Amino acid sequence: MARFIGRRLIQGIVTVFGVVTVAFFLVRLSGNPAALLLGPEASPADIDKLSETLGFSAPLPVQYVTFLAALFQGDLGLSLRQNLPALDLVMQRLPATLELALSSFVLGIVLAFLVVLALQLAASSRLRSAVLWLASARQAVPSFWLGIILVIVFAVELGMLPALGNNSPQSIILPAITIATLELALYIRLLDTGFGEQHKQDYVRTAYAKGQRRSMVILKHMLPNALLPVITVAGLNLGALLGGTVVVELVFNWPGVGQLLISSISQRDYAVVQAAILVIALFFVIVNFGVDLLYGVLDPRVRLR
Amino acid sequence: MFHRTKRFAAVVLTASVIAALTACSAGSSSDSAASFPEHADSITVAQPADLKTPDPVIDNGLLSLNIFHAVFDQLTEVDGTGALQPRLATEWTASEDAKTWSFTLNSAATFSDGSPVTADDVIFSFQTVIDTSTSLNHIYTNNIESMSSTGAGNVTFTLKSGDANFTRIVYYISIVPKAVYTALGAEGFAKAPIGSGPYTFVSWTPGVSTVLKKNPDAWGAKGTITDITVVPVADSEARVNGLLSGSIDLTAIAPSQVDTVKNAGSGYAEVSAASNQVVYLGMNTLTGPLANVDLRAAISMGIDRATLIDTLLGGNGTVATAASVTPDVNGYDDSLEPLPFDVDKAKALVASSGYDGSPIEFDYQTDGNVPMTNEMAQSIAAQLADIGVNVTLTGGDIASFTLLWTSKKLAGLYLYQFSPSMMDAATTLNYLYGPTGYALFSDPDIDRLIVEAGTTVDPEARKAVIAKIWAINAEKNYIANVDYSTGTYGLAAQLDWTPRSDGQVDFRTAAWK
Numbered sequence: 001m002a003r004f005i006g007r008r009l010i011q012g013i014v015t016v017f018g019v020v021t022v023a024f025f026l027v028r029l030s031g032n033p034a035a036l037l038l039g040p041e042a043s044p045a046d047i048d049k050l051s052e053t054l055g056f057s058a059p060l061p062v063q064y065v066t067f068l069a070a071l072f073q074g075d076l077g078l079s080l081r082q083n084l085p086a087l088d089l090v091m092q093r094l095p096a097t098l099e100l101a102l103s104s105f106v107l108g109i110v111l112a113f114l115v116v117l118a119l120q121l122a123a124s125s126r127l128r129s130a131v132l133w134l135a136s137a138r139q140a141v142p143s144f145w146l147g148i149i150l151v152i153v154f155a156v157e158l159g160m161l162p163a164l165g166n167n168s169p170q171s172i173i174l175p176a177i178t179i180a181t182l183e184l185a186l187y188i189r190l191l192d193t194g195f196g197e198q199h200k201q202d203y204v205r206t207a208y209a210k211g212q213r214r215s216m217v218i219l220k221h222m223l224p225n226a227l228l229p230v231i232t233v234a235g236l237n238l239g240a241l242l243g244g245t246v247v248v249e250l251v252f253n254w255p256g257v258g259q260l261l262i263s264s265i266s267q268r269d270y271a272v273v274q275a276a277i278l279v280i281a282l283f284f285v286i287v288n289f290g291v292d293l294l295y296g297v298l299d300p301r302v303r304l305r
Numbered sequence: 306m307f308h309r310t311k312r313f314a315a316v317v318l319t320a321s322v323i324a325a326l327t328a329c330s331a332g333s334s335s336d337s338a339a340s341f342p343e344h345a346d347s348i349t350v351a352q353p354a355d356l357k358t359p360d361p362v363i364d365n366g367l368l369s370l371n372i373f374h375a376v377f378d379q380l381t382e383v384d385g386t387g388a389l390q391p392r393l394a395t396e397w398t399a400s401e402d403a404k405t406w407s408f409t410l411n412s413a414a415t416f417s418d419g420s421p422v423t424a425d426d427v428i429f430s431f432q433t434v435i436d437t438s439t440s441l442n443h444i445y446t447n448n449i450e451s452m453s454s455t456g457a458g459n460v461t462f463t464l465k466s467g468d469a470n471f472t473r474i475v476y477y478i479s480i481v482p483k484a485v486y487t488a489l490g491a492e493g494f495a496k497a498p499i500g501s502g503p504y505t506f507v508s509w510t511p512g513v514s515t516v517l518k519k520n521p522d523a524w525g526a527k528g529t530i531t532d533i534t535v536v537p538v539a540d541s542e543a544r545v546n547g548l549l550s551g552s553i554d555l556t557a558i559a560p561s562q563v564d565t566v567k568n569a570g571s572g573y574a575e576v577s578a579a580s581n582q583v584v585y586l587g588m589n590t591l592t593g594p595l596a597n598v599d600l601r602a603a604i605s606m607g608i609d610r611a612t613l614i615d616t617l618l619g620g621n622g623t624v625a626t627a628a629s630v631t632p633d634v635n636g637y638d639d640s641l642e643p644l645p646f647d648v649d650k651a652k653a654l655v656a657s658s659g660y661d662g663s664p665i666e667f668d669y670q671t672d673g674n675v676p677m678t679n680e681m682a683q684s685i686a687a688q689l690a691d692i693g694v695n696v697t698l699t700g701g702d703i704a705s706f707t708l709l710w711t712s713k714k715l716a717g718l719y720l721y722q723f724s725p726s727m728m729d730a731a732t733t734l735n736y737l738y739g740p741t742g743y744a745l746f747s748d749p750d751i752d753r754l755i756v757e758a759g760t761t762v763d764p765e766a767r768k769a770v771i772a773k774i775w776a777i778n779a780e781k782n783y784i785a786n787v788d789y790s791t792g793t794y795g796l797a798a799q800l801d802w803t804p805r806s807d808g809q810v811d812f813r814t815a816a817w818k
Binding site for chain 1: 358441443536537546705735742
């Protein structure tokens with residue numbers, strides 16, 4: 001177990017380091033931010049001067065070494081746009097993104113469990129087909145489109161809910177529904193497949209032969225086994241959600257990390273892009289590490305080495 | 306037994322749906338409206354970008370200026386029609402060579418903490434910009450050689466080179482109280498900025514909102530609305546949806562969104578005003594087929610500007626002349642005619658140019674400030690094809706496009722816009738036409754005239770010099786102007802507000818009817 005944790009820790013550090021390094025070079029190859037910071041009314045001389053002041057005139061390897069030296073001291077630099085510590089800006093936005101990602105995730109996965117359990121208990125092929133069709137339909141619909149439609153219906157036409165921002169408890173409802181319905185569709189399909197595979201197993205037949213009730217077989221025997229593949233996907237998915245809510249954040253003007261990341265990329269605000277990607281990568285690695293540990297606990301066949 | 310299981314399943318399924326709906330609609334009952342902004346004495350304004358920082362010494366974003374011009378005063382003011390007006394300075398004089406400018410300050414001016422605005426504060430504000438290496442305002446102070454004062458009510462600037470436009474440049478430097486800025490430091494001042502403007506700064510939550518409050522003791526022009534909340538909303542659809550759902554009271558909208566707002570019901574209104582924006586087709590004349598003056602004339606003549614304005618912009622624009630500034634901008638020439646559209650003549654010019662039909666690069670931005678940019682680029686490309694000019698369209702996001710523009714790497718044609726914030730032709734000439742800007746052509750006559758315009762203080766004489774530059778452009782077609790945009794805004798119908806031609810939002814002019 002200790003060996004497993006040590007190895008995963010090193011893998012995690014290497015992953016985060018690699019992601020941040022790629023981000024460092026990619027964002028710099030995409031252009032000098034001085035021109036964007038100064039706007040169209042700046043002369044070439046002004047742009048060169050600011051570029052030098054900000055340290056972007058130095059060769060890339062020199063900039064990289066400077067960046068790493070600062071990173072190891074926990075310093076991710078100042079935002080070029082806002083002149084504030086980049087990590088602080090990201091951390092200010094993190095709660096909003098976590099709130100949206102986690103609430104959508106929990107809502108989606110809990111509803112999926114309830115729906116699939118109900119389908120299993122009902123054993124109605126028509127009902128199952130209808131639900132799976134709806135899930136496929138939701139997966140086929142782009143989230144930004146659904147988001148805009150929800151805003152038009154519930155905010156603009158009906159005036160029931162806020163259209164944008166995070167100013168009231170109701171603000172989260174529409175963006176969370178937009179993401180949660182996609183999560184719901186994903187987990188319905190996964191759980192349904194999981195149960196489908198368990199039905200063919202010998203232990204299920206044996207359980208029925210022993211005279212156990214259908215609900216007992218489903219809840220006590222099949223559910224834990226059907227859960228295992230879902231946990232792996234859920235781990236990856238939760239990590240991806242942190243950086244994946246960006247489109248929804250834009251549509252609903254949700255003040256999260258995704259929106260900050262997009263505007264920072266547009267402005268070539270190097271420090272903020274690096275800080276945001278570092279935080280997202282760290283979150284991803286930590287969640288997956290947790291999932292691996294959980295997997296070992298839930299499935300005795302898995303040995304954590 | 307099986308029926309019982311089915312019933313149980315149905316109950317679970319129904320319960321789960323009810324649970325979902327309940328979770329989703331928690332608190333969304335009749336009291337939900339209470340959380341939406343009340344119109345009593347406040348407005349919420351949406352703009353595409355956030356402040357960079359509340360410190361006006363550092364930030365220079367045009368959208369940030371909406372806030373800085375409310376919280377701080379500047380020496381002068383450019384009003385909504387583009388005319389220059391006094392603000393902190395009651396009057397000013399210039400030397401004949403436009404190198405020395407002397408401003409007399411209004412003795413009644415006070416900061417919101419009650420302390421008077423003095424010449425010391427003015428010199429400190431400009432000097433702090435000059436001394437702060439990360440300030441983005443250096444573009445306004447680069448030409449200042451020295452500053453002096455002959456008393457609390459006078460500031461004299463000596464410039465490195467004559468600049469007839471200096472009185473408009475100073476509108477972009479906000480005056481901060483020296484004592485407070487020095488005591489708090491730049492970082493502290495950014496958290497609690499103090500100015501002498503009609504509004505005071507309440508809070509800034511990055512990415513969420515900036516909140517201002519009316520300063521009841523403001524020494525100068527006062528606002529009517531008490532509380533102003535400015536929210537950054539990057540997505541234009543989200544801005545309109547925010548307006549139509551009551552979350553936002555005022556926002557700029559795209560021409561394509563005008564009908565949506567007009568048709569949304571009696572609660573919403575659309576206002577428009579002539580703007581300072583020129584949409585133009587730039588040409589790299591330094592190399593390739595666009596070096597030929599006949600081909601450039603053909604391209605300009607082959608653009609059906611009136612149709613573009615009617616069909617793509619819903620009529621929100623006017624056909625441009627050879628002047629690269631709009632009628633409200635200082636330096637416009639009233640005598641110029643709208644640029645002509647003549648397919649037959651354009652085809653003849655293409656033939657006489659010797660153009661061999663090889664595709665010309667045509668860059669445009671896929672987002673950003675050019676109204677209906679994608680449609681506009683595609684339509685112009687199609688119109689050029691009609692006269693026998695072939696282009697290869699390449700779209701890029703605004704950041705990538707701007708970087709190409711500033712590095713002068715645009716190879717052929719490019720669709721872009723310019724909106725001189727100072728409402729004067731000086732910036733347009735320096736950056737689109739001058740040798741130190743981003744022009745992709747070189748004309749010694751224009752270079753000489755730009756210098757002459759910069760040092761001519763007399764307004765009429767200066768206008769005549771600038772008119773000569775437009776005349777050269779009419780003849781040589783370095784820049785084929787397309788249209789002068791009309792600024793379009795959506796607002797709550799009960800809100801009375803006057804748009805400005807520079808596109809800024811003056812909160813002082815807003816009031817509930």
